[in-house]
Amino acid sequence: MAGPAGDWPEAGAATSVRSALGGYRAYARRWVFLLVISLLSCSNATLWLSFAPVADTIARHFLLSTEQINWLSLVYLVVSIPFGMVAIWVLDSVGLRRATTLGAFLNFWGSMIRSMPCMAVDIQDPFVFLLGGQTFCALAQTLVIFSPAKLAALWFPEHQRATANMIGTMSNALGILVANLLSPALVKTEEDIPLMLTRNKAYMVLAVCFGGGIGIFSNFSALLEQVLCVNGYSSEFAGLCGALFIVFGVLGAVALGLYVDRTKHFTEAIKIGLCLTSLACVAFAVVSQLQGQTIVLAAICSLLGFFGFSVAPVAMELAVECSFPVGEGAAAGLVFVLGQAEGVLIMVLLTSLTVRHAEPSVSTCQDGQGPLDWKVPMLLMAGLCVLFSCLFVLLFHTPYRRLQAEADASPSIQEDERPATAAALGHAPYLAATP
Numbered sequence: 001m002a003g004p005a006g007d008w009p010e011a012g013a014a015t016s017v018r019s020a021l022g023g024y025r026a027y028a029r030r031w032v033f034l035l036v037i038s039l040l041s042c043s044n045a046t047l048w049l050s051f052a053p054v055a056d057t058i059a060r061h062f063l064l065s066t067e068q069i070n071w072l073s074l075v076y077l078v079v080s081i082p083f084g085m086v087a088i089w090v091l092d093s094v095g096l097r098r099a100t101t102l103g104a105f106l107n108f109w110g111s112m113i114r115s116m117p118c119m120a121v122d123i124q125d126p127f128v129f130l131l132g133g134q135t136f137c138a139l140a141q142t143l144v145i146f147s148p149a150k151l152a153a154l155w156f157p158e159h160q161r162a163t164a165n166m167i168g169t170m171s172n173a174l175g176i177l178v179a180n181l182l183s184p185a186l187v188k189t190e191e192d193i194p195l196m197l198t199r200n201k202a203y204m205v206l207a208v209c210f211g212g213g214i215g216i217f218s219n220f221s222a223l224l225e226q227v228l229c230v231n232g233y234s235s236e237f238a239g240l241c242g243a244l245f246i247v248f249g250v251l252g253a254v255a256l257g258l259y260v261d262r263t264k265h266f267t268e269a270i271k272i273g274l275c276l277t278s279l280a281c282v283a284f285a286v287v288s289q290l291q292g293q294t295i296v297l298a299a300i301c302s303l304l305g306f307f308g309f310s311v312a313p314v315a316m317e318l319a320v321e322c323s324f325p326v327g328e329g330a331a332a333g334l335v336f337v338l339g340q341a342e343g344v345l346i347m348v349l350l351t352s353l354t355v356r357h358a359e360p361s362v363s364t365c366q367d368g369q370g371p372l373d374w375k376v377p378m379l380l381m382a383g384l385c386v387l388f389s390c391l392f393v394l395l396f397h398t399p400y401r402r403l404q405a406e407a408d409a410s411p412s413i414q415e416d417e418r419p420a421t422a423a424a425l426g427h428a429p430y431l432a433a434t435p
Contacts, residue, residue, distance in 0.1 A: 028352045030155040034164055035348050037100060037151055038171035039341070041144045044107050045175025047114075047137045048076050051130075053183040062117065062126045072134050079138035087142035096150050103143035110136030115198050145172060202322040202398035207335045209392040210315045213274070214339025215346045216281070216385050217308055221245070223350065224301075227378060230371045231291045232362035241301040248302040249309025256310040264403065266318045267396065273311035274389040278382075280304040285382035289375050291362060324401035346384065350377040 051058050055069045091099045114133025117126035148168025152161040198204055224245075225238035260269050280303045287293050287300060316332040323331040354372040363371035 026157050026160075027155070030151075030164075031348055032352050033155060034148075034151060034168060035345060037144065037147050038168050039345070040100070040104055040107060040140075041148075041168065042171040042175035042178065044103075044137060044141050044144050045172045046179045047107070047111055047134070048141065049073060049176055049179040050183050053180050062130070064127055068127050068131075072130055075131060075134050076138040076141055079135060080142050083139055083142045084146075087146055090143065091146055091150055096147060096154065099143050100147060103140040103147075106136050106140035106143070110134065110138075110140065111198070200323055202396055203319065203331070205392060205396045206315065206319055206322060207338050208342075209274075209388040209396070210270075210311075210319075211335055211339035211342050212346075212384060212388040213277070213308065213311075213315075214336065215341075215343030216381055216388075218340075218343040219347050219350060219381065220284075220304070222347070223374075226365070226372065227288050227374045228297070229365040230363050230374060231289065232364055233294070233297070234364055237294060237297075241298055244298055244302040245305035246309075247305070249305035252306035252310030253313055257313055260314055260317070264400065266314055266321060266400065267398070270311045270314050270318060271393050271396070273307050273314070274392055276307040277304065277311070278386045278389040280307055281385040282382045285378040288378060318398075321400045321402050322398035324405060346381070350381060353377045353380065 051069055051072045055066060058064070059066055059069050087099070090102070110133045112133070113136060114130050116129045116133075117123050123129065148165050151168065152164040156164045221242060224242055225235055228238045228241070229235065256269055256273065260266055280300055283300045284297070284304060287296050316335065319331045319335050353376050354374060356372055365371050
C-alpha cells in the first residue's frame with residue numbers, strides 16, 4: 001500500500017484512509033524517507049565494523065587485547081538477540097516514525113560516546129567508552145534494520161515494494177563495505193585513529209560544509225537544463241551556461257591556487273569564496289525563474305563557476321592541513337566521498353519538491369509530461385548553499401598542521417637560497433616569501 005496523507009502513517013491510519021477514499025496515493029516524499037532510513041542503516045553498519053579492519057592498531061593505541069577489540073563488534077550480535085524482540089514491538093506499537101527517530105538518537109549518542117577516549121586525555125579505561133558507544137549503536141541497529149520492510153509496506157505501491165526494501169536493506173551492506181574500505185585508508189598509524197573517531201572538529205566542519213558544496217554543484221550541473229527549459233530557454237543555451245560554469249571555474253581555480261601558494265591564506269580564501277558563491281547561487285535561484293534573461297543568466301553561471309570551482313583545490317589542501325598527519329589521499333578522499341553522499345541526498349530532496357505546471361507555459365522541455373515548477377527546489381538549493389557557507393565561516397578554525405610540521409622539521413628557506421641544499425638533506429620545505 002502507498003502512504004496516505006499525513007506524516008509517517010501507520011497501519012491503522014492507512015486503513016481508515018483507504019475506507020474513506022477507496023484507494024491510496026503514492027507521495028514523492030516516500031523516496032526521501034527511504035533515503036533517510038538507508039543513510040541511517042549505512043552509518044550504523046559502518047560504526048559496527050569500523051574497528052575490525054584495523055584491530056591491531058586500535059588494540060596497540062588503547063592498550064587493549066584482541067579479545068576486547070572483538071567484543072566491539074560482537075556486542076552488536078549479543079544485543080540483537082534480546083532487544084530484537086523489543087524492536088519488533090516498538091515498530092508495530094509505537095510506529096515507524098518514532099522508532100526511526102529513536103534509532104537515530106541511539107546511533108548519534110553511541111558514536112559520540114565511543115569517540116570520547118580520543119577527546120579526553122584523562123580517561124583511565126577507554127574500553128568502557130568504546131564498548132558503551134558500540135552498545136548504543138547496537139540498540140539502534142535493532143530498530144533500523146527492521147524498518148525497510150515496514151516503510152515499503154506503508155509508503156510504496158505494490159510494484160515498488162521489493163525495490164524499496166532492497167534499497168533499504170542493501171544500504172546496510174554498503175555500510176559494511178564503507179567500514180572495510182575507509183578504516184584501513186584512514187588509519188595508517190596510531191596517530192590517525194582520532195580522525196576515524198571524528199575527533200577533529202575542523203575537519204568535520206570542512207567535510208560537511210564543502211561536501212555539501214560538492215553536492216550542490218553536482219546537482220546544479222545535472223539539473224541545469226531541466227530548470228532553464230521551463231521558462232523557455234533552449235537546450236543550446238543551457239549547454240552554453242554549463243560550459244561557462246566550467247570554463248570560468250577553471251580560470252578561478254588557477255587564479256586562486258596561485259594566490260594561496262604565495263600567501264598561504266587558505267582559510268581566508270575559501271571563506272570569501274564560499275560567501276561569493278552563495279550570492280551567485282541565490283541570484284541564479286531567482287533569475288532562473290524569469291523569462292528572457294539570457295545575458296544575466298550567462299553572467300551568473302560564469303560567476304558561480306568562478307567563485308565555486310576556485311575553492312575546490314584550496315579546500316582539498318585545507319583538508320590535508322587540518323588533518324595532518326593523516327595521509328593526503330584519505331583526508332581529501334573522504335571529503336569527496338561525503339560530498340557525493342550529500343549530493344544524492346540533495347538530488348532526492350530537490351526532485352521530490354517539484355510539481356508540474358497545470359497551465360500552459362513557454363516551456364521548451366521535451367519530456368512530454370508537462371513542465372515542472374523548480375521555484376521551491378532552487379530556493380532550497382540556494383538556502384543550503386548559504387547555510388553551508390555560514391556554518392563554515394563561523395565554525396571553521398584550524399592551524400596549518402602540515403606547514404607547521406615542515407617548518408619545525410627544517411627552517412624555511414628564502415627564494416634566493418639554493419634549493420639544492422634542502423633537496424640534498426631530504427627536506428621539502430615550502431619557500432617563504434622574501435620579506
